[in-house]
Amino acid sequence: MVMDSQPTSARSPMVMDSQPTSARSPMVMDNQQALARAVVVMDSEELSWFMSAYAMGALVGGLGGGTLMDAAGRRGALLASAVPSLVGWLLTGLGTNVPMLALGRGMTGLFIGLSSAAGCAYIGEIASRDIRGRLGSFYELALAMGILLSILVGAFTTWQRLALICTCPTLLYAVLIYCCKESPAYLLLKGRETEARAALQHFRGPVVNLLLFCQVHSS
DSSP: OOOOSSOGGGOOOEEEOOSOGGGOOSSOOOHHHHHHTTOEEEOHHHHHHHHHHHHHHHHHHHHHHHHHHHHHHHHHHHHHHHHHHHHHHHHHHHOOSHHHHHHHHHHHHHHHHHHHHHHHHHHHHHSOTTTHHHHHHHHHHHHHHHHHHHHHHHTTSOHHHHHHHTHHHHHHHHHHHHHSOOOHHHHHHTTOHHHHHHHHHHHHOTTSOHHHHHHHHHO
């Protein structure tokens, strides 16, 4: 993708190239060249929509995350967030026009908004207070490491292939969340006391006396 400092009317089209970063040419292509190489050409307005779609999706996800968590639970919201992530990466990797790419960006942003809200709530509710802060910090750490890893991988492959590769962590994420138990706090909120006790016992370990544990931590 090439950008210059000329006025919009004088600019050449923006190009989403399908070559790895190390193989890209700085020369701006016209529409005929772009079509011949199966790349996506954007003008400045389309590029703005493409770039901002991620933030708009994250905004919607963040605002709707609370409602989804109340309806489906913390674990349920995290599991549901895998759907827009998978769809978003597939649209980005297989997209051949600007609307598909922008929708893909928006869907991945929706995933970030939903998973951020539900993930932080889930960690806060399942972790004991002596490790809650450290566990909470791992979310941002994992996010930063994921971005760094995608940048490193992107230097050696095309952006389409990189997007398709990103579906693999999404599938792993869905499998791991499926294997987790629901938040005990949410289960208590819904009046499911037996399930809440079992979930809390799971998170604290089989040797912990829950009655004594709750008395100590409530004092």
